[in-house]
Amino acid sequence: MRTLGVIPARGGSKGIPHKNLALVGGRPLLAYTAEACRQSTTLTRVIVSTDDEEIAAAARALGLDVPFQRPAALAADETPMLPVVQHALAGMREAGFAADVVVLLQPTSPLRRGDHIDDAVALLAQSGADSIVSVVEVPHQFNPVSVMRLDGERLRPFLDAPTLAGRQSKPRLFARNGPAVLAVRASVVAAGSLYGDDCRPLLMSAEDSIDIDTPWDLALAELVLASRRRAPASNSR
DSSP, X not given: OOEEEEXXXXXXXXXXXXXXXXXXXXXXXXHHHHHHHHHOSSOSEEEEEOSOHHHHHHHHHTTOBOOSOOOGGGSSTTOOHHHHXXXXXXXXXXXXXXXXXXXXXXXXXXXXXXXXXXXHHHHHHHHOOSEXXXXXXXXXXXXXXXXXXXXXXXXXXXXXXXXXXXXXXXXXXXXXXXXXXXXXXXXXXXXXXXXXXXXXXXXXXXXXXXXXXXXXXXXXXXXXXXXXXXXXXXXXX
């Protein structure tokens, strides 16, 4: 099974300018996904899809392949991810590499590791599913049975049902965490979908699921990384 890792890293970003190269722990954000790809044992090839020359140069410096440039029409704020992945698969086919599976790895997930990638690919192969997507459990206080809406100046239950306060009485719900990892069959992408009809979850911890969208997210990732760097020293004798 030939597996293509695709790292989408366009140049435009409104919340954090040039976000994919923003520094986290003294390293560009893109470096963490490059490291996860090196840790993975299931990726046959890895490429970066970008419209930006500075990002392309940074990617190559990190040992990543940038075989072609993404057209500007596929790098706008409103561009959906499906045509970006289709463009990457088509470009690689033209270069002689026809992937069976594509693994989408957004660089905004710096705490995703190589084992997360490998687990998603293994689950895809074992389950026969169309796709595997990484998810994080929704905190109980944000469960739809707990959240409220404004009705004028009054708070009302979001759902037309009594609000549930007890954590154990709430249903378990999950949200895509970026997603940090999406492993999908190339045939599903060719048919016009990123997920297909049979999508299965890869559960990740809330800590590993940090997705960089705002400066606060960058600060939070910095705290987690700093904590992890201190952990070995604190356990030494």
